Amino acid sequence: MTSTQIMLAQATPPGGVILRVRNQPGSLFGATIEGIDGPNVTLEFSSNGTSGWNAFPPPVALSTETYLRLTRTDTSSAVSTIRLTAPTGITALTDGNGYLSIEGLTPVPTGAQHTALAGRVMTLEAGSGGSGGGGSSAPPALQQGQGLAVAVTGTMTVRQINTLYAQWPSTVSAAPTVVDQIIVGGALFDENNVTYLYLSSEGGATVADLLSEATFTKDSTNTYINIPPTLMGVQSEQLTIEFAAPLSVRTYATQNAAASRMRTRYAGGATGSSVDIALRAAPGLAAPGPISPMSMPVVFTPSATDYDRRHSYTELVVPPGAAPYLRVWDSPGGQWYRLTLTAET
Structure with a gap:
């Protein structure tokens, strides 16, 4: 066993900081x-x-897969230090200031995304004067977003369905959200029941195939699908969950599409019903900062024009030996637009 610590340099946002503990x-x-x-x-x-949150004071062993919520209300500049012992096999990164970044504490599960987040934190610290100037060098806190949900009303009927859809109408102007969990109310299933789980563009092409990296949990009434942080809510895109055999799901007569910012429908029964679906937003940095690679890719050569580009897809092109430029793909019009960048003087 080794001794280490988690530090909180400021009060947490409303709802605390939620961390996933995985085996x-x-x-x-x-x-x-x-x-x-x-x-x-x-x-x-x-x-x-x-x-179902339950509070436990230290000492407490993290011996089961669970979610840990940290809540600090103190607004002083004093640092809260959570002391813990961890298995010797634990892997971690340090940011150069003594702050330990462990896989279970970040909103991204893969090494590449973890590295990108660590780089973003370092950029934010440099911008606040963490090296050679004033300001704080503490990393910003994480916050849990609100996510997206369908508001269902009317008569409830249990139906046998083959497919669940969540669609974002082109008339909705709400900003997309990075999602890390899909919650299906009134339905119990696991990975053995699901044939396809993917996000598709308005042209029908797959934007993200999520089934291979998804994990499933459930309680007495709901199924929780944990997925890698994925941008959802782009207009005219669709989230699809297809089952291997018809599944019993609670459906409702109507829904409030304006409040939910999305709409649902189901296959295998009468059209027009709604299913209780919530998409939980992944934790993100509370402080403003640079656009992350998840939001805007950086490429050396421009991408080809094809049908699976998202509406208003944006990329930064950095060609060797030439001025960089921004490109935006306008899907309905099928046209690229370019903004060339000039050097600062």
């Missing part, structure tokens, strides 16, 4: 939280990350 190499699984120094931090645990 895999490099996570906090198997660690024991020994105590807290500095301003108090409340430790709460939930099996699904959305409800």
